[in-house]
Amino acid sequence: MDIVDRATRSRMMSGIRGKNTRPELAVRSFLHRAGLRFRLHAKLPGKPDLVFPKYRTVVFVxxxxxxxxxxxxxxxxxxxNPVFWQEKFNSNVRRDKKVRQQxxxxxxxxxxxWGCQLxxxxxxxxxxxxQKRE
Structure with missing residues (x-):
């Protein structure tokens, strides 16, 4: 059972952003201070959070x-609604794998x-x- 009503949960979930999240900003700030320059959300499959053309590397936060x-x-x-959530999560994981392959x-x-690794x-x-070159 959810601890908040449907309207409150809907409002909370609609406030979740896909770009410029707190973890993403922390990673960007650290890497910029480390002297690494990048592009944001380039038009590549999956729209990676950070793109480092010099190193031919993309980073997802x-x-x-x-x-x-x-x-x-x-x-x-x-x-x-665990069935809905499990399908949503499975879909996200499948999409992540497909984008990585592309x-x-x-x-x-x-x-x-990952957000817990900051x-x-x-x-x-x-x-x-x-910065590794392969």
Whole structure:
């Protein structure tokens, strides 16, 4: 059973943004301070959050809840209407996999950082991974 009524839940869910989220802004800020320059939401499959043309690398900043980060405490399933939510989550995961395959087929390296991984060490590791040339 949901702890809020349908109207409140609808209002809350409609406030969730797809671009310029708090985790995305944190990643962008860190990487910019680290001297990495990028483009935002380029017209590539899946519209990656960050694109690094110099390194032929794209970065997705995934929310653990929406993109189902495995073994993460934030990847919960709402108690109300679980069938709807499970299908929604499965659809998101299928789309993420398809987008990754499309980008890799176009020659892009695809990196993902999860919302729960926004600590200093993880962000430094992401910056190092972006700068690798294969």
């Amino acid at each position: 995934h929310g653990c809840f929406w993109h189902r980060h495995e073994d993460c405490p934030y990847a919960t399933t709402p108690a109300s 980008l890799e087929a176009l020659g892009w390296r695809v990196l993902v950082i 600590d200093e060490a993880s962000l430094r590791g992401l910056a190092r991974e972006i």
